[in-house]
Amino acid sequence: MLDEQQHARLLDAKLVALARPHVGDIKPERHSFPGGAALTAGSSAWLLLESDPVISLGPALVWADRRGAADVHLLTERAAGVLARRAALFSPAPTVWEVDGTAVRPATPDPVPVAAPAEPAPELASLLVDADLEVLVEDGLVRGELNGLEVARIVHGTSTAGMPLDEPLLEVGVGQADRELTAMLHGRLDPVDQLARVAEIVRDLRRPGAERHPLNQLVPERWLRARLLADPGRVGCARLRPVEAPIPRANLRERGVAVALGTALDDQPVVVACSVGIDLDLVPSAADARLALDPGARLVLVVPERDAHPVTRSLATRLVDPAELVALPGDWRE
16 A cells, blocks of 8 residues: 555656656656646646546646646546536636546547436425425435435335335435434334424524534535525526536535526526535536536526635636626525
């Protein structure tokens, strides 16, 4: 096993070897870059993105800008097509290279993924509506959220615990472990009662002024989206509905971007992307979402006022079709 310093030196050497045929006689200067390696050669910046290459696009662009690089080259062994698709949304666009052993070749952008439709289960879906939950479809599943936190989902074929299903099942709980626990401890309760029990707990904790608790710290960007769905006028919209991002989140603890699609007050189509905290992946993810949903729509990035960092504004203006950054003052949960 290599220690951290040995691994960093290995990545540095690998990047130098891969970039050397393209930089000619210019002596490269090595730099550190989280999750990879970086070098500059004249006015060019070369970055090897090893861990999470897709979400490294924003950080890589910021890193290169701060060093005054005229052109940027991103090298990766994984997800090169997705990275190339997102990179093409910026101007000037960085060049994305796919690494194959000791060779590199220009990456071909992947097409935007098509969202999977949900299987129908109208009776169970009506339970989510009756419970006053936000109902949306992600990964082909109908889910019910309360202030942006999933508290129920409708599953088909196989339950979360791996049991075969003859008919659709409403699973109640926050996260996989909670859904399994609820099924074990309260499986005999009517689904309406299960849902009311969990919703009451979440509603009490996930509200303005509640004491800090894991349930009000998870997926804050989706809570922000939920507030805008209820009051779209706060960001100049007439109506909004939740939609899934091109790359779904892996779990409830993963930082992400919550996306909505709708119309502005002037009836123009708009894509709204919500984030809480300073996230350098906000702009690439939001632009990718617009590409998938409606390439001609306005793109509005919504963050709490404290998170409206200049670096986010700078990335937003670098898009081929720039985005607007809206900073919400005060407590956005109100």
